[in-house]
Amino acid sequence: LGPRVDPREPPLLKPRIPFIGHIVSMMRHQTQFHISLQRSTGRPIATLPMLAGKIYAVWDPYLIASGLRTKSLSTTPHLIDATPRATQVSKPAVDLINSPRGLQLFDHMILHVIPSSLKGGSLQTMTTTALADVASQLTSLAPPSSSSAPVVLPSAWLWIRHLLTAATTRALYGEGNNDNNPFATDPRAEPALWELERHLLQVALDMPGAGGRAGRRAREELVAALAPYYAARRDENAASGIVRARAAAIRDAGMSDNDIARLEIMLPFAALANTVPLLFWLFCHVFSRPDVVERARREVEGLVVTRKGSGGEEEVALQVTASAVEERCPLLISCYRETQRVIVHQVCTRNALEDTVLTDRIGRQYLLKKGGVVQMIIGTSHNMPEYWGDDVDEFKPERFLNYRDGSRKGEDSDDGPGSARAMRAAFQPFGGGIHLCPGRHFAFSEMMAVMATLLLGYEVEPLEGTEWKLPPFATRSVIDAVTKPAKHGEGLGVRIKRRPGWEGVRWRYES
C-alpha cells in the first residue's frame, strides 16, 4: 500500500508506524528527526514513505554536495507554492506568480538580482553601514570607566538580537540618518519580525492553532510597517543594493507596492534569522571558556590598525576583513567554524524537475524521480562520526585550527574521520551550488566586528554565579538554518564592563 520504489531509487526506509510514522516524527522533532534517523541507520540516503507519497532524504555530505550542484533539483516549484500562502499577496499577484512571468521573476531573483547585489560595491556599502551602527552601539554599551558598575543585560539573546536587528536593517533600508528605515521609525516592526519568525513554520503551512494565529497577526503588523516604505518608493534610495534591486524587479514584473511589502517580509528574515543565533552561540562558546578568551584576545589585538587620541576620547580601528581575521585570529575562526558545525542544520529542500542521478564518493548511484521532493540535510553532514570522529558531539574550540577551505594537491591523501579532507567534504554551513548563501560575507563581517570588539574592549561575565550555563537547544525547525536556544535563551544574562586600558575607546571598523 505504500509508495512504489524503483530499485535504482534510494532504498525505502519504512517507519515503525505505517504511513504516518515519519510524518509524525518529523513534525515533532523537525530536523533532529533526520539527524537521529541517520545516526541509527547509518544510511547515506533513503526514500521515506509519507502517507501515500514519499520524500528523498539525502544525508551523506558527498551526495548533498552533488545534489546542491545539480540544476535539475530546483527550489522554484517550492517557492511558487509556498510564497502566496506565507505572504498572502493579492489575487493578481498570485496569478502572476503562477504564470510563466512568475517563474521568470523567481529565476531572475535567484540567478541575478540577489547574487549581484550582495557583492562588490553593493556589499561594501551595506557592510560599512552595518558596521558603523555596530560601532556606535558597542561604543555606548558600557560606561567608559572600568571601575564603573557593569552594565547588566538580563538576556544575552535579546541583546544580540536587537544589536544585529538595528545594524542590519539600517544597512538594508536606511539612508543617511536612518530616517528611512522602517525598523528605526516604526516600533511595530522589530517585535513583529521576531514574533513572525517564531511562528514561521505555522504561517508557511497556514496552520490553525494559537501559533499560526499569532504568526499571521505578526505578519500583518510587519506588512503594515513596510507598506508605507514601498508605497513612498523609499526603496529607491535604500542603503543596500539588495532592497533597491529586489523591489525594482518585483515592480517591473507588474506587482503593486503593497504586494512588494508582502513579498519583502522575507528579506529581513534571510538577513537576520541565521546570523543572530550563530553570533549568540559563538559568543556563548567563546566567553564561557576563560582560556579561549585569553588566547582569542591576544589574537584580536592583531586586528587593531590605528589607535588615535589619548585619555578620554580614543578611537580604535579594527580590521575585520575575512583575510585579516583568517590570518591573525586562527582560534577565533576555529571557534566560528565549530559553532557553525554544531548549530547549522539547514534542510535544503528541492523538487526534481527531471529524473536525476546522484553519485556518492565510491561511485554508488541513486535515482531521484522527476517530481520528487528532495531534502538535503546539512545537520546530518555536520553530525556524522565517520567524517568528524568520535568526538562529533563535543564542541571543540581547536577542531578547525588546521582546516583550509580549498585542498592542496598531494597533501590530503587521508580522508579518515577528522582528517582535513573529510571535514572539508562534510562542512557545508552556507549550502552550495547556485543557492550558496549570498549573505555569508556580510554575516561574517558583522559577527567578527562584534566578537573582536567584545574580546578586546570588554569583560563579559554571566549574571548568575560564576559558571556559564548555556541554554539547551530549541527544537531544530526545518524552516531555520541555525539552531536557536530554547525559550529565547532564558536564564542566560550577562554583565559587561570596559577592560582596563580600553575605557574611553570609540570603535571603528575597516572592512
Ligand code: HEM
Ligand atoms: C550566518 C548566517 C547565515 C547562514 C548560516 C545562512 C545559511 C544559508 C544557507 C544554508 C543557504 C542555502 C539554502 C538552500 O540551499 O536551500 C542560504 C541561502 C540564502 N541566504 Fe543565507 N545564511 C546566513 C546569512 C545570510 C544573510 C546575512 C543574508 C542576506 C543579507 C542571507 C541571504 C540568503 C539568501 C537570499 C539565500 C537564498 C539564495 C538562493 O536561493 O539562491 N543569508 N543561507
